Amino acid sequence: MTNSEPKFRFSAKAGRTTTQPISSLIDLAVQNRNVISLAAGLVDEQTLPVGEVRKLTERILSDELSGQKALQYGTTPGLIELREAVIRHVCELDGVSAEDMSITPDNVIIGSGSQQLLYIITDILVDPGDIVITEWPSYFVYTGLLTSLGASVRAVEMDNDGMSIKSLKNTLEELKRSGDLGRVKIVYLCDYYQNPTGITLSPERREELLEVVRSYSTEHRICILEDAAYRELSCEGRAPRSIKSYEPNNTMVVLAQTFSKSFSPGLKTGFSILPDELSEAVLDQKSCHDFGSSNFAQHLILRAIRSGDYAGHVEVLRRRYMDKRDAMLTSLRENLGDFEPEQTSWTTPGGGLYVYLTLPERIDTGPNGNLFKAALSEGVVYVPGEYCYGPDPRRRPERNHMRLTFATVDEQSIHEGIARLRRAIRSLTDGNYRPAGAGFARKVEQA
Ligand SMILES: Cc1ncc(COP(=O)(O)O)c(C=O)c1O
CATH class of the missing domain: 3.90.1150.10 (Aspartate Aminotransferase, domain 1)
Known part of the structure; x- marks a missing residue:
């Protein structure tokens, strides 16, 4: 050339x-x-659960019909039975009911890893120049994604209890004073055993954070993007309830979780639970990305959950x-x-x-x-x-x-x-x- x-x-x-x-x-x-x-x-x-996955794969393929179902394309939001299982699973982790959170399987979207969902959710809300509030420090793949989308970041201090509510309030107040509140679209936090610090947002701060973000959602609704990727890997007792679980009407918080850390990253399957207002826009984008994540992986994870292999x-x-x-x-x-x-x-x-x-x-x-x-x-x-x-x-x-x-x-x-x-x-x-x-x-x- x-x-x-x-x-x-x-x-x-x-x-x-x-x-x-x-x-x-x-x-x-x-x-x-x-x-x-x-x-x-x-x-x-x-x-990695090699034996379990071998057994479950054999079961899927042991009968023509179930093999054909798993090897066919799935739907854009994901396998309905898996979305139902996700709701039961999250409700069990949070100790609340689906009615308490106003969620149905229509609010669940299965993704090619939770990373895809973090990307799409941010993409449908953020234009270049918009602001996303993050922890300081934060998950670098997410902040890389923000750079790619042209977002501006405002970082909020953390201490051993996670994102500082005082610092969050100050940041929002400053943005309000400078006339920039209208550009704030998302508050992103990795609130369980954070990547990179390992810190968890304390139970006391969860509801307060929700209230603070709600009180600044005056020009439009600010989304709380709760990245709970490591949630299930608790060493000391039960992890705290999700921020999502404190929201009775399912309007502001998107909960993103994954089976990568708790089962197998090779299956690259995650999920998000979203307010109605966001689900449709995410599905429209996802249909451009891949019109549905690996159907086979979803069948496999569903079987792992149903058989108890996942919990074990x-x-x-x-x-x-x-x-x-x-x-x-x-x-x-x-x-x-x-x-x-x-x-x-x-x-x-x-x-x-x-x-x-x-x-x-x-x-x-x-x-x-x-x-x-x-x-x-x-x-x-x-x-x-x-x-x-x-x-x-x-x-x-x-x-x-x-x-x-x-x-x-x-x-x-x-x-x-x-x-x-x-x-x-x-x-x-x-x-x-x-x-x-x-x-x-x-x-x-x-x-
Ligand atoms: C904080 C955090 N969120 C999300 C992800 C994405 O994981 P996956 O796309 O495999 O679900 C990771 C992966 O390392 C992570 O560390």
């Missing part, structure tokens, strides 16, 4: 869309088997991830408990797959920083925190955090990975470790 040949002219949206930086981190770990990846956002491969598997996962979480927390205490205790801390997730580590501000955890390079040469990778801060024009991404996952590697590698991380930190900051003492005790408390 010569230089004078015309080139494709890409859309503005394609120009705004970039590859997720985490892909290259996962590649790094995959290419080099000696590297321990505390970065990859995959589930624990050893726990979730129990296995919860125990497994609890052991791995504990291994990571113990390792962090042992390896970093004596490192600048006033400025080093980590979260203690009640479930999910992630721990968020905060280091002193002068330590740059970014992909081009010295720590990332040192960690790589020690043979460990993490997700730099700076990827997790959406494009909020008022703020700069924070650079002294990292997301660590305990999901993909076994306990021994978790311990080894954290020991390598300590060595990497030490190689940059030698002399700043103190013998475990008062600082260590404080760290345990923080953790």
